[in-house]
Amino acid sequence: MSTAPVYTRSNTDWSAWLDLTGKVVVVTTVRVAPPAQHLFTPYDLVMVQFKRPRAKRKIFMAASGESIQPGDTVKCVLRRLGVPDATSLINYGIKVAKVTKVAKV
Amino acid sequence: MRINIAGSTITQFGELWGRSLRDLLFEAMEQAIISAQLEPSAIEAVFVANKAGGSLAQQRHLNALASSWFPHFPPALRVEAACASGGLAMIAAEDALLSQRFQTVLVVGVEKMTDVPVGEVTEVLATAADMEQEIGSTFPALYALLANAHIQAFGTTREQLSTVAVKNHAHAIDNPVAQFRKAVSMEQVSHSALVADPLRVLDCSPITDGAAAVVLSTHSPQKKSTKPCILGRGHAQDTVDLASRASLTELAATKRAAAQAYAQAHLTPKDLPVAEVHDCFTIAEILAIEDLGFVAKGEGGPATLRQDTTYQGKIVINPSGGLKACGHPVGATGVKQVAYLAQLIEQNLYPLALAHNVGGSGGTAVVHILGKESA
Numbered sequence: 001m002s003t004a005p006v007y008t009r010s011n012t013d014w015s016a017w018l019d020l021t022g023k024v025v026v027v028t029t030v031r032v033a034p035p036a037q038h039l040f041t042p043y044d045l046v047m048v049q050f051k052r053p054r055a056k057r058k059i060f061m062a063a064s065g066e067s068i069q070p071g072d073t074v075k076c077v078l079r080r081l082g083v084p085d086a087t088s089l090i091n092y093g094i095k096v097a098k099v100t101k102v103a104k105v
Numbered sequence: 106m107r108i109n110i111a112g113s114t115i116t117q118f119g120e121l122w123g124r125s126l127r128d129l130l131f132e133a134m135e136q137a138i139i140s141a142q143l144e145p146s147a148i149e150a151v152f153v154a155n156k157a158g159g160s161l162a163q164q165r166h167l168n169a170l171a172s173s174w175f176p177h178f179p180p181a182l183r184v185e186a187a188c189a190s191g192g193l194a195m196i197a198a199e200d201a202l203l204s205q206r207f208q209t210v211l212v213v214g215v216e217k218m219t220d221v222p223v224g225e226v227t228e229v230l231a232t233a234a235d236m237e238q239e240i241g242s243t244f245p246a247l248y249a250l251l252a253n254a255h256i257q258a259f260g261t262t263r264e265q266l267s268t269v270a271v272k273n274h275a276h277a278i279d280n281p282v283a284q285f286r287k288a289v290s291m292e293q294v295s296h297s298a299l300v301a302d303p304l305r306v307l308d309c310s311p312i313t314d315g316a317a318a319v320v321l322s323t324h325s326p327q328k329k330s331t332k333p334c335i336l337g338r339g340h341a342q343d344t345v346d347l348a349s350r351a352s353l354t355e356l357a358a359t360k361r362a363a364a365q366a367y368a369q370a371h372l373t374p375k376d377l378p379v380a381e382v383h384d385c386f387t388i389a390e391i392l393a394i395e396d397l398g399f400v401a402k403g404e405g406g407p408a409t410l411r412q413d414t415t416y417q418g419k420i421v422i423n424p425s426g427g428l429k430a431c432g433h434p435v436g437a438t439g440v441k442q443v444a445y446l447a448q449l450i451e452q453n454l455y456p457l458a459l460a461h462n463v464g465g466s467g468g469t470a471v472v473h474i475l476g477k478e479s480a
Contacts, residue, residue, distance in 0.1 A: 007236065007240045026253045026353060027250075028246050028249035028250050028252075028253060028301045028302050028303075029299075029301065029302040030242075030243060030301050031298075031299050031300055031301060032243065032245070032300045033241070034227060034228045040241075045241055045246050045250070045301070047250055056349075057348040058348050059242060060241075061240065061241035070257060081240055081241070093240070
């Protein structure tokens, strides 16, 4: 069973999310995942509060293995959402990555 | 109009390799009718609660299967509301009785979960979430987000979460149909494998086969009845996806369903000596006892740690062992809660009781208050 078509069909506006930043409200680290995400474990699942133009909360997978905490600023990035089997399309969509502040020199 | 619980039964819960979905369904229906001292022909309609018979047991026509057990093929329908399927089937049956279309109906909840690999069960259970919004989530992960929100807001601790599991396993020891009649220690819970931080394996309810059934009737008992009746009931909904909720430290549907039930029963949370609440995860019990008004918001963890929610405390929460230790055959759970409490009331162990059933991470909530006197 693949949830990819269901999710992808309802999230075709992914380009509107790209580069938007938001603040992490709450986070968990998923260690036992559905089969499509199994190879990403452990990964963070985060609820993000966005400001305008999309002032809403939304749940995303985190893009990398870095530790994300509540209060962190994250940015929407395009990433692979699942590991397909031999016959499936590769499913891409929005994940979030931590925004690291660059120190002023 | 008074709705009596004329009969009730709960099958063995657990990994029941030798029993199929059909076996469990038929066993529960037969035993409930025997318990009600009725003939099968007295059942005018059947309400079947089930979440995933099609995915987990290759059976997607459960209403007809249930009806086919009877010689007269009564009308039957299936109700699905994720883990609240049982509670909602009760509501549907009660509505049918209150409309006076029927006078005696049977509600049966059933789930066969252990015939497929755990990964598949996890994926099927995750469909209780919003699959268009929450990719990468699992059922434990969504409750882990709720747990972390509760920890951030109220300082809820690992020790408090573990106490829920320890208590419910202790309660299940005296329940002959429970899946786990085995005590667990604080250390075992607190050091079990992480599933979704902070929730560990022993914070989670198990995968379970099982069924439960009740016979509901509006017929007036011919002699003074010892049968319990439904004093109040409530049913409320919320968003399926967690991120759209107004608050992450409560399940608003539970609060609204409870308010309906308390008002109908003319009771307050302080009047209840016992409750079966939806502890699919340890944090879920803490949220439930707060949202049902048994303790103040944020006090669920400390109250559990103080032993306020077990025998000799202020209210006994989940005497059956709850979902955590009695088991959680998803579609059966809401019916099992009512059946178990009805039996306690019939045995004169408690005058009143509350059952609380939740679907998904709070998208559906159903509350029933049972007692012996009609409101």
